[in-house]
Amino acid sequence: MKVVEVRHPLVQHKLGLMRRGDNSTKTFRELASEVATLLTYEATADLETETVQVEGWAGPVAIERIKGRKITLVPILRAGLGMLPGVLELLPAAKVGVVGLQRDEATLGAVTYYEKLVGNMEDRIALILDPMLATGGTLIATVDMLKAAGATRIKGLFLVAAPEGLRAVEAVHPDLEIYTASIDERLDERGYILPGLGDAGDKIFGTRAG
Ligand SMILES: O=P(O)(O)OC[C@H]1O[C@H](OP(=O)(O)OP(=O)(O)O)[C@H](O)[C@@H]1O
Numbered sequence: 470m471k472v473v474e475v476r477h478p479l480v481q482h483k484l485g486l487m488r489r490g491d492n493s494t495k496t497f498r499e500l501a502s503e504v505a506t507l508l509t510y511e512a513t514a515d516l517e518t519e520t521v522q523v524e525g526w527a528g529p530v531a532i533e534r535i536k537g538r539k540i541t542l543v544p545i546l547r548a549g550l551g552m553l554p555g556v557l558e559l560l561p562a563a564k565v566g567v568v569g570l571q572r573d574e575a576t577l578g579a580v581t582y583y584e585k586l587v588g589n590m591e592d593r594i595a596l597i598l599d600p601m602l603a604t605g606g607t608l609i610a611t612v613d614m615l616k617a618a619g620a621t622r623i624k625g626l627f628l629v630a631a632p633e634g635l636r637a638v639e640a641v642h643p644d645l646e647i648y649t650a651s652i653d654e655r656l657d658e659r660g661y662i663l664p665g666l667g668d669a670g671d672k673i674f675g676t677r678a679g
């Protein structure tokens with residue numbers, strides 16, 4: 470499985486700010502979106518382009534444009550919505566399919582409660598958006614859904630990923646590509662990533678202190 474840890478200084482600086490325990494909802498939300506923009510830049514670096522002729526100010530000019538497959542964004546409710554504005558900054562025309570999954574905090578299993586994907590998934594590159602890849606259960610279930618809908622080219626953008634989750638996902642979906650700002654150390658006994666960010670959904674939506 471291709472895993473890219475984006476070591477760019479801007480990404481690392483912004484992620485470092487996100488790790489502070491005293492961030493406001495506004496600050497955490499803004500940073501999540503900004504890091505998502507930078508991950509999108511990396512994840513789209515291999516898009517194919519084609520050369521076409523257009524009429525420029527001084528006559529015909531050859532320009533490059535993105536070729537072929539269109540991108541669909543797939544934010545995972547709820548926390549993935551925090552990355553969506555930043556990704557749309559670079560891909561404003563992308564169609565968006567939404568999936569809803571929630572981790573059962575007792576079993577750590579992923580429970581699916583919503584799925585609304587766009588059509589023609591076989592013709593698209595799917596970009597999954599979720600701040601956290603912890604045990605990998607949520608991501609595995611999401612990729613299962615996308616493949617069942619016809620997707621063959623799938624990438625995932627995560628602010629932070631745990632080694633345990635990366636291994637679990639690779640065992641089931643080795644064709645997936647992962648872009649993350651950090652591969653962190655490990656999971657704690659409750660399945661939270663260390664050093665991690667805490668509960669990203671709560672921080673983005675302001676539903677709980679800390
Ligand atoms: O890799 P896993 O162990 O499956 O955990 C990761 C998932 O947990 C979090 O979502 P959560 O279930 O808290 O839902 P929320 O976004 O609604 O808060 C996170 O945003 C991922 O979707």
Ligand SMILES: O=c1cc[nH]c(=O)[nH]1
Pocket residue numbers: 601603660661662663665666667668669670
């Ligand atoms: O560390 C974690 C793990 C799962 N979900 C989160 O929001 N954070």
Ligand SMILES: [Mg+2]
Pocket residue numbers: 548668669670671
């Ligand atoms: Mg949560």
